[in-house]
Amino acid sequence: MQQCDTLIQARWCIPVEPDRLVLEHHGIAVTDGRIVAVLPLPEARAQFNPGVVVDRPDHVVIPGLINAHTHAAMTLFRGLADGLPLERWLREGVWPHEQRWVSAEMVRDGSKHAIVEMLRGGVTCFSDQYFFPEVVAESAVDLHMRAMIGTPVMDFPTPWAKNVDEYLSKATDLVHDPYADHPLVSTCFAPHSTAALSADSGQKLRVLADQLDRRVQIHLHETAMEIATTLEERGKRPLARLSEMGLVNASLMAVHAIHMTDEELQQISAAGVSVAHCPRSNLKLASGIAPVQQMLDAGINVALGTDGAASNNVLDMLGEMRTAALLGKVKAEDAAAIPASTALRMATLNGAKALGLADAVGSIEVGKWADLTCVDLNYINSQPVYDPLSQLVYSCNREQISDVWVAGRHLVDKGALTQVDLDEILQRSAEWQQRIAAV
Numbered sequence: 448m449q450q451c452d453t454l455i456q457a458r459w460c461i462p463v464e465p466d467r468l469v470l471e472h473h474g475i476a477v478t479d480g481r482i483v484a485v486l487p488l489p490e491a492r493a494q495f496n497p498g499v500v501v502d503r504p505d506h507v508v509i510p511g512l513i514n515a516h517t518h519a520a521m522t523l524f525r526g527l528a529d530g531l532p533l534e535r536w537l538r539e540g541v542w543p544h545e546q547r548w549v550s551a552e553m554v555r556d557g558s559k560h561a562i563v564e565m566l567r568g569g570v571t572c573f574s575d576q577y578f579f580p581e582v583v584a585e586s587a588v589d590l591h592m593r594a595m596i597g598t599p600v601m602d603f604p605t606p607w608a609k610n611v612d613e614y615l616s617k618a619t620d621l622v623h624d625p626y627a628d629h630p631l632v633s634t635c636f637a638p639h640s641t642a643a644l645s646a647d648s649g650q651k652l653r654v655l656a657d658q659l660d661r662r663v664q665i666h667l668h669e670t671a672m673e674i675a676t677t678l679e680e681r682g683k684r685p686l687a688r689l690s691e692m693g694l695v696n697a698s699l700m701a702v703h704a705i706h707m708t709d710e711e712l713q714q715i716s717a718a719g720v721s722v723a724h725c726p727r728s729n730l731k732l733a734s735g736i737a738p739v740q741q742m743l744d745a746g747i748n749v750a751l752g753t754d755g756a757a758s759n760n761v762l763d764m765l766g767e768m769r770t771a772a773l774l775g776k777v778k779a780e781d782a783a784a785i786p787a788s789t790a791l792r793m794a795t796l797n798g799a800k801a802l803g804l805a806d807a808v809g810s811i812e813v814g815k816w817a818d819l820t821c822v823d824l825n826y827i828n829s830q831p832v833y834d835p836l837s838q839l840v841y842s843c844n845r846e847q848i849s850d851v852w853v854a855g856r857h858l859v860d861k862g863a864l865t866q867v868d869l870d871e872i873l874q875r876s877a878e879w880q881q882r883i884a885a886v
Contacts, residue, residue, distance in 0.1 A: 460473045460475065473486060481815065506822060512568070517574065520553060520579075521561075522557050522558075526757075536758065548879075555586055558583045564762050566867075572593035593853055611648040619659065641665070646692060650693065663694055668711075686711050700802075722749045728759045750800070764794050826847050829847065
């Protein structure tokens with residue numbers, strides 16, 4: 448018999464690729480952190496002698512969820528500026544707190560809180576966009592979470608850098624050391640928006656991104672006011688400015704992309720741009736409803752993100768899937784829009800594609816990393832089960848997530864975090880709440 452480290456036995460397995468496939472009574476064999484076989488249980492048991500058997504008879508195994516856009520450290524600002532539209536939310540709620548509180552210590556504690564929340568919610572990979580990205584990367588490594596770390600780029604000073612040249616220099620250092628070939632952490636550039644970039648800064652960013660072969664993610668066409676302001680001040684829509692900078696290409700992930708014309712959708716489709724759709728943050732900030740089915744029909748790769756906990760207010764990708772599916776139907780005025788299989792694909796393989804990680808994660812396939820999530824369907828709200836894919840998207844909540852593996856490491860076991868002192872995380876967050884609330 449062949450040795451393997453772990454054999455996961457589950458009632459259902461949804462590999463995502465090929466689309467809409469649901470396997471019953473299959474085993475997933477894992478060795479050295481990678482998937483080595485997906486077989487019917489009798490064959491798996493006959494072929495493998497596992498070190499550990501994980502038996503989940505009422506569960507569905509899916510690829511680990513990928514949060515394609517968030518600001519992890521902002522968990523410490525959760526609930527601070529509710530009830531405001533984006534521009535006021537930023538100027539009155541977020542930016543003043545960031546100017547006072549953002550530091551390496553704050554980013555470390557907030558990021559670890561977010562990572563634990565995401566792990567407990569079945570997320571195995573997240574794409575972050577915040578200050579002190581080197582600290583976010585360290586936090587991800589400490590907790591064995593897969594992460595795409597976006598380095599900020601803008602024209603004005605922040606606690607992390609004073610000008611665009613320093614932003615780009617620090618980003619370059621992060622690319623080369625220590626994350627050039629790290630198994631869990633990769634890096635990209637993350638300018639906040641076109642409003643934060645001059646044409647010259649955008650050109651510098653483009654040259655460096657090309658030289659280092661790094662992706663770029665940016666908030667784009669998030670609100671109607673953003674577009675109106677850019678038109679008034681620059682004479683062009685944000686996408687047009689980004690195009691002039693040379694940044695509209697297959698390495699770009701446009702975050703939000705709510706207010707797009709038909710011509711702009713065709714432009715980003717032809718360029719191979721991915722979109723990170725953040726439906727619940729968009730709803731809470733009343734930013735608008737993205738035309739997701741229209742994007743998919745145009746061949747655009749659409750991933751899912753939560754955005755930060757300051758604007759969501761939870762990092763819950765199961766909830767994000769359900770919201771995206773339901774909201775997409777309303778926007779398209781078609782109950783068949785965004786079916787459950789598409790919502791799951793957006794939260795897994797499409798996210799991996801947007802981050803340039805599709806060869807490594809995003810589906811349950813031999814050779815990929817064993818980034819896996821197991822969901823218990825034996826709950827009153829998800830019974831009876833006629834279609835586990837439908838139940839997963841429309842009925843389940845994150846409390847039903849029983850197990851999570853990242854690169855084969857069992858980080859959540861029957862709902863319990865295996866390598867995290869949760870009390871310590873909560874204590875640090877409580878200390879921050881007291882400090883922030885006291886001002």
